[in-house]
Amino acid sequence: MPSSSSSCSSSRCGSHLVVKHHVVRCSSASSSGHSSQGARLKPARRAARGVGKTLAGIRRHRHHPLLQQLNAEAVHFDDLFSERDACGVGFIASMKGERNHDVVDKAILGLGCMEHRGACSADNDSGDGAGVMTEIPWKLLASEMAGVEEGKCGVGMIFLPQDEGEAKTCRDFITRLAVERGFEVVGWRDVPVDSSVVGAMAKETEPVVAQIVVKQDLPTYEELDRELYILRKKIEQEVFEMYGPEDECYICSFSGKTVVYKGMLRSAVVQNYFLDLQNELFETAFCIYHRRFSTNTVPKWPLAQPMRFLGHNGEINTLQGNLNIMNSREKLLNHPLWEGHEEDLLPICKGKGASDSANLDRVAELLTKTEFDVEPTMMLLVPEAYENHPDLDTKYPEVKAFYKYFEGLQEGWDGPALLVFSDGDKVGARLDRNGLRPARFWQTEDDYIFVASEVGVLGDVFESAAKVVRKGRLGPGQMLSVDMRKGTFSTNIDIAKMAAAQKPYAEWAKNIKEIEGFAFKGECQLSAADALEMQIAFGYGIEDSQLIIEAMATDGNEATFCMGDTIALPVLSGRPHLLYDYFKQRFAQVTNPPIDPLREGIVMSLAVRLGKRGNLLKPEADSVVQANLSSPVLIEDELEEVMNTDFLQAKKFSTFFKAGSDMSKTIEKICKEAEEAVRAGCQCVVLSDKPEVGGFKDGKLSAEDPAIPILLIAGAVNHHLIDQGLRTEASIVCETAQAFSTHHFACLVGYGVSAVCPYLALETCRQWRMSPKTESLIKKGRVSNISIEDCQFNYRFAINKGLKKILSKMGFSLLSSYQGAQIFDIYGLAKDVVDTSFVGSVSRIGGMTMDDLARETMSFWNQAFPELPSKLPFFGFITSRPTGEYHAANPEMSKLLHKAVGLGGKNPAIENFRVYQEHMEKAPITTLRDMLEIKSDRDAIPIDEVEPASKIVERFCTGGMSLGAISRETHEVIAIAMNRIGGKSNSGEGGEDPIRWVPVDDVNEDGVSDSFDYLKGLQNGDIATSAVKQVASGRFGVTPHFLANANQLEIKIAQGAKPGEGGQLPGKKVSPYIASLRRSKPGVPLISPPPHHDIYSIEDLAQLIYDLHQVNENAKVSVKLVAQAGIGTIASGVAKANADVIQISGHDGGTGASPVSSIKHCGGPLELGLAETHISLTENQLRDRVILRADGGLRCGRDVMMSALLGADEYGFGTLAMIATGCIMARICHTNNCPVGVASQREDLRKKFPGTPSDLVNFFLFIAEEVREEMAAMGYRTMDELIGRGDLLKQRDVPLEKTQNFDASFLTQYAGSSSMVSSERISQATHSNGPQLEDTIIADKDFQNAVETEGTFDITTDIINVDRAFGGRIGGHVAYRYGDNGFAGSININLNGSAGQSFGCFLVGGINVKLVGEGNDYVCKGMAGGEVSIMPPADLQAEATSSVVIGNTALYGATGGRLFASGRAGERFSVRNSMADAVIEGVGDHCCEYMTGGCVVVLGPVGRNVGAGMTGGLGYFYDEDESFCSKLNTEIVIAQRVKSSAGEQQLKGLISDHFEKTKSKKAKMLLDNWSNELPKFWQIVPPSELGTPEAANEDIETEVMVEQNA
């Protein structure tokens, strides 16, 4: 049975030397179950297709069964999504190539430092994976086996089946194949292991580990390795025939140089398990090590890392697209070296059963075994963000040419990635383009290079300091490499120059034709009537025209809306929808981060290529002859240019079909015609629904010839070309009327289209601009007077911006990687449709068939013929009106509810609630749960036998609505009401006023309190604290005091209204009160970034959970996710990361303002997310570890029952809580003009707020009573009995208007029981971090005395890297008692060593920490006061000023305090800092990003994008080499010299303090030469600081930087 609190994941070791021997247990949950998720969630294989068989006869022929089964189809989402991971990696290498056993021991020590970056299975003992890659231990092998000869032998490290007979069979066929390939088998060797150290779950699948040594006399190592590679591939093909894709017999490595020892192990037992690693004869010059954290609870031995070439920390977001393209280019891959073996090498990648790392490894391996050096291989696979790169632009254009050339051959494998790799001669490391994983390196005087995910790997920091001659880190897109044969160590630009010089890439890149510089049409191309006919026929509604297209044409922005998506899922609706509406965009959560397109757009590109991609294995001048587009949105003349570009041989295909005919036949015909054209040399297939292309009379549409939905035909052609192995031979372009919103373009590109010419959307812009109505509005000044060209420019600008946002939600930087990646979930399409056009995407609920879609297409088409209506139809998909689509939350239901609860403290009436209930029951089908009904297995019971409402309401919560988005009155009334009933309110983002944390005791008989005089209906004893306090990405108001006063802490990963996006509070809502809580300035807009800058992976989430448990060990930590396919795997990872609560939100909830496209097209239904999460957690035996909370669009007791049966323990209400307290669903929340003061900060409107706590109490009691009635009818007495009983649900027998193929079976499964009932889960103790270094300090009587008396306490002790989040517990302890800065005493802590992650987090005033050594990432996270100083040991040989002393993302969310660090920091220094001061001697990219206050002084080099989104505070940058200006983001801030005396004083004061605290040589130099050096400083000033004394100019002209980033 899982324990109620997890064991320690960072148990502290007494000394550094002990780390490797210390048994470090995992923090993950216990479970011994076997996941059957794959089977349960797996879509039927394509081979079993029924309706899709119309295209089946033209599938690509493959000879080998492996090829037939794996590669004749596109990659399936479910096959990939079950393996998500992140990890810790590193290596040690001797530059001189000296082999010794010490390298192994040192690597094992480093691996021990990574334990907390990995995870374990449910038994807390079976590691998700750990291992090492080394040189082959020739000495050891030769001591055991005669005939072993380095240079002639290769060694295969093999996992054999446990069954003796099967293992023998495998040995036999491997031997046979080796002999067939001309090898002599020198011998087999059982690798000695100690199985007693393997965890119980890992033991179940523990393979027999064996080595085979084979020999062949070949001229070079390279030839030997190629022969071994072919042999391994042939073995894999044979294994597949025997076992399928399950890797029953798996080759860890088969090489003449390297060997991999790995398994489902924890770091600490790798050396214990593999006895070879203890053998002194095991000598190597390098060792790569890796520790894995898998979201899957039943990880596999083969997926442990390192792989054969690389070890990976991070995740490849673009995997599905990468695999699809890789599979379809296989036919093109040839090289003289592989002549005759082309089929032997296939498949290159492996979809099912392989992780992203394993697949990338396979591609990298192929390239390096062909003719590529390791460094260029990694550069082209994981390219740097080479555009807008100041250094590359000016100094290294040849490097840009390299990237530009290869962009046309190989799409990037994009996502967070620290990759360490080796081919046996070189060892290196590469970081992703956005620098999302940490990578530190050290060079020692005896020529060893260490690289690791974090510090501490060298052991004792004082001992190693004297040996370290260089310390550094990898920045975004950077690389390092050790050539052990040549004895060299190279870093980024030297490597890039070497790679770029290998071939004349600059010359070759001239074959890329730019299509640009064409003008928009200057006049309408259609008559108004013809335009209207086309708009109606193609499905445009008045909302599409006005709220989508015209809104973008007006000012280049998407329209904003609020209160979620309240209409029916399209498949449930009776109204026709465009095909795009059945697709929901996927978004990144937890396992990978979204990108920030606003502030970090420098890493993004929408460029796309048209034309054939040449042979990747043999890049030559003619391999990349392509057209380049800067955006996939083509205007008419650009398309014309494409058609006229000779080498493309572009050809148009009409996409109309005959009304009444079989649409799928026409699709098949077009696919075949496109195939034939491509075979004949066409490199650009243009699918067109332009009437001219259809050949209709007068260029007008024909009533008899509707157009196939463009997404349907484009997807079909894409997959047909994939099937035919032709996909890389040609691009697909659409010329279509059926694309006008950002979502439409994203869908088309996502399913393989390179570019889209939206001719009717452009015409709609033109028609709008030239219409009399617009002319009149312009005259009245209500619309700005823009030209017809400008409105088209604005439209395209908005689409491009929206596309970047959609890409960024999933963490994509490059449109070229997004293309064909199919990053969508489908809700409401049947198998025949998916199998034809959207192969591999998830569609769980069935729905519209080809015939249904043809009918739906006709229903739009028929509206335009024969009579043309006078205007566009109103569908009501966005706004609610009686003639339009039904909206589930609407003014009528709000009126009924107000009456029922007695809004304003009046008497509630159950009979009025019945009216509300009846209204809900009669409402049209809107949600998936509306398609379900309860079928009980018991007889009804009297209602008094059912548990009381008071017990049920304790399970109710309210949504995370921020104070700022809603008014103070609403926020506090909701909190008070929830506290009255024992439920939980949620603070949302933005902090909370401490006066709310004490009960009210001054309420008079009128229900009014002096301290809360703006509220009505109070009672003495009421308390306005929010039980759940939220930690969102902006970290506004997240101080130690806030955290220490929480019952629960919620990490908001995503929100239902706009998953994958950040938040924004408009300046007009930032009142002085709101600004004070958020530590910002009134009137300044507050933006929360899309990612949490401390969560770029699952292991990062585990760290933040750890930090929060550290600062408040009593508060449960919940993680808020949004439903989408694969959420079960994510939730399992979150449970393993030690969360106490998981909240699943549906896409339709959300109360805040969001872009319309985000509200409508992202996130999945609550029901599916809930069911998948509950099933996955139960099957993985993690269910009892977490409380599962449902949230999103719940409106009545029946919704609660449904959520309970689907598995939820607790139930959240957002919109309904607002309605119950007064919201009338006017839906103008985003304007600050809410007429009832619910969602406004305006004083006048807030006075109109009608709600009282009793209104919400009454609502929840009514809901609870409704639940009780349902329970009584079912014969169930307690909620505990029915939670998770999906089998008590069945699909309702109600016909849907549009399809008969809806299938709710996914929702009606019984996942099985778990060992606890729901109420036991809820009452479990909070998960623990285990014993902590800080516990010993807090237990010290002198410390307690100092805290009690506000006295002084001093202590000196050691720290090692497993001591994580140091300072958080002491900070929380003091903050709970004294607040963030109320402690008048002094706690002084001196530490020596390498500090773990989040050092100095959540410190408060009065706590001073000094560290001699080095820090990791997240130093001073959330610091509110106190001081941290960090300096290297005095005898560090390397120059301190140029050495890295702390990692990434320091001071994230700091609200006070001071940091002095003598050395450099990584990326995002001081991100979202709002009040802290800091001095540092060099930083990476994105310094001061989103800063709203405080002061940062940087005394050394800086990376790019300084000051992005910085709205407050000041920065001072010492610009020695005059390069600073090119690094500044001038969107908001300006740079000026330090001219005011207050500014100089501030700067000099901080540098003086820096010197005093750290003895920095740099600081001393500056102070000694102050008058000479001061002019070299730039002061960075946002507008809000311009008037301050520090930034003001005293009689000297301001030197304002030229706008560079406009």
Ligand code: SF4
């Ligand atoms: S009444 Fe206020 S809170 Fe409710 S929808 Fe309207 S603006 Fe938003």
